[in-house]
Amino acid sequence: MGSDDAYLLTASEALAKIRAGGMTIEGYVRSLLRRIDVRDVDVGAWAYIDKDYILQQARALDKVPMSRRGPLHGMPIAVKDVIYTKDMPTAHNSPIYKDDFPKLDAASIILLRHAGALFLGNLPSTAILMSLSLAYPVNLGKTTTAEFAASYTGPASTRNPHNPARTPGGSSSGSGAAVGDFQAPVALGTQTGGSTIRPGSFNGVYSIKPTWNAVSREGLKISSLMLDTIGIFARGVDDLDLVADAFGLQDDEASAFTGIKGARFALCKTVVWTMAGEGTRHAIARAVDILRAHGAEVEEVDLPREFDDLPRWHNIVLQTEGETFFLPEHRVAKEKLSPQLVGYVDRKAGYDRRAQLKALDSISALRPKIDEIAGRYTAILTPSVIDEAPEGLEFTGDSAFCVSWSALHTPVINVPGFQGHTGMPIGVSLVAPRYRDRHLLKVAKEVGKLFEAEGGWKRNA
């Protein structure tokens, strides 16, 4: 494979090739830009992209001696357009913030840039921060999002790369689509309900919603403080690991997981199982069969009845926190805010602060309980979505299978490998106790190998 097809590589593969001298960063980035040129009109994953700037970054990075490069040096990354980047505007898919350009890097962006910026170590720190505007890794651009990562309506421009008549999911629509379509190896998204796991499933990629608060959310505009989490998209678990390293994600103790054989999975169909369509039912059944065929135990586990209220508690927290966090936009430019978000501030659903506290406190009480339950198993296996990506671009799909885990703050990874009845990708989720993110990544890597090999769906460029 020459540089021409380099867009097909995962980030880990590309970085290894660059380090081995087999490809320049500019060559790699040019391959991605050609892919974007060909595909952008059909997919529309980008809210902001500046090709000259990307090439300028790549050429500057190529000049850095190998000995002074950080672990992510030259890794191209796409960033959901609700995360502040001081080298690009951040518009939240809202006319209120059209062309807004806060000169601020989110904490996640600082960590990523720094992972490639070792050679700046001797400069004074102000200079370091200034220099970080020049991205290491390569900041490819900002990806489309549902309005404020909160609206159920997708960005009108973005289509599922596997079928342009279908939604790529949301709210991290562009991040899921760009990675699924080989336009970027890695992307950042966010999840408040199902905004990382759902587009992961719909676009046939791996996506992780880490433990809430394990990665600093500084510089990610708030939709719901108790729910929003930075998410990561990639086409391989190795790439998720690269970003997890940069983010400093670590468990208290090393994972004892040694392989699928002898592992124990809890199948949690959850209270919303009746919503599962044929594609998801098939995917879960195949997943169970594959795991068992490779020597794992899979035990169906019904969560205690008190967990049944989680979707309702989640919705109350979402709406009542939205009242607080969208108040500024409601005051300043209500007419430019979608009716859904206006409704949060106007309390259309009728939830008052007492309802909010009841929901918050009830969810809090369940968190140590799910840690205890999940801790008995290698991982929980549970649906990511109700089915393959639905037709149309307006509605980004149902997050019914995601919201409980978002509320519980557990890490969740979508593992691709299955398909729906029209051949669209479907993934399933693995869940672990809070702050067992690295264990979960380790498990997902082995599980993913099996699901991708035997699940029935093949990723095609």
Add this chain to the structure above:
Amino acid sequence: MGSDDAYLLTASEALAKIRAGGMTIEGYVRSLLRRIDVRDVDVGAWAYIDKDYILQQARALDKVPMSRRGPLHGMPIAVKDVIYTKDMPTAHNSPIYKDDFPKLDAASIILLRHAGALFLGNLPSTAILMSLSLAYPVNLGKTTTAEFAASYTGPASTRNPHNPARTPGGSSSGSGAAVGDFQAPVALGTQTGGSTIRPGSFNGVYSIKPTWNAVSREGLKISSLMLDTIGIFARGVDDLDLVADAFGLQDDEASAFTGIKGARFALCKTVVWTMAGEGTRHAIARAVDILRAHGAEVEEVDLPREFDDLPRWHNIVLQTEGETFFLPEHRVAKEKLSPQLVGYVDRKAGYDRRAQLKALDSISALRPKIDEIAGRYTAILTPSVIDEAPEGLEFTGDSAFCVSWSALHTPVINVPGFQGHTGMPIGVSLVAPRYRDRHLLKVAKEVGKLFEAEGGWKRNA
């Protein structure tokens, strides 16, 4: 009183005078600037101030017809230098962010600006946001802070206006000192441990830490996500009410409080009472006597034993969340970060994620319980500080009496009126259940009248 002495007014008094045509905004602001000129060398409350810009704002505001002015039109406000303002740099008292200038207004700043910006309503929204860079109310400047509002070491420049050999408290040092010294009528601060209540007490002003999450923290740099709260300083409860209105603070139901006579207060000395010095013991005793003399019941209430762990849980949350939120600065410029914050990231105290979750979940379980207990009374009466402001500027004072309420997310108001044995001001705290902020303000207004009249300390300019 002419414009010369206008700096002595509360914001409510000044705005009424301006609305009545008795004073221009420029005249008011010039009075404050003269006060600042005289006092700044002794107090050092400002991290950033641009007098020409303040006058420019004032003159522009004076040109707006009365009929088109918002409720806070022309109200000068000082802002703690950890809250982003798009018209002024934000440096967090950290060399890492020296002269940093993110072009972003915090949610709290947008709400305050908008409260005076009715006349902009017909412009397109982008233009509105751009125009908001010109402040209504008047953005007086940025006030000094402990490093990232997190370090126990005060800003070296800032002195207590009532005695320059003593600390103004922290971490909202400049906000407390500026309001206590009549350099600003109102200021924004933050509280993670005791950073709003303690400087309120030390500087002899009212200060409120609202219910956690009741005011959007967007644009306030994160120290601890589960603890940080925007705070407000003023020399009268009417002024706190003005800002609370702009922030949209509202209770589910109107307060039933009608006056001190017949009100019921719970005196909570808390588990750290043995730390209380003579000044605080005297203040609490006087407060109880005054309330009883005016017909209130005061009942001493021991919180259940499970509340005794709160100071320890608070400290664990503070340090372990600090590990997440100061990781970017630790990676980029560890040598410019104070040893205390480096220690959070390096886990000097040895707290792992399991300890963090235990602390978070344990605190969560206590929140509905304190709501229930506090809900039985008009308010809880409890110490604000261990004693009057200590000598020296290095250490900003102990937050022992504040941290439990910060962890519990309840609203707290410091009410001034008492003094220590050297004559320095001492306040006491009133506490209510979560989201009973407006009730608490109503109670504090009546309680404050009594304490200021009969508590023994007099505010002098």
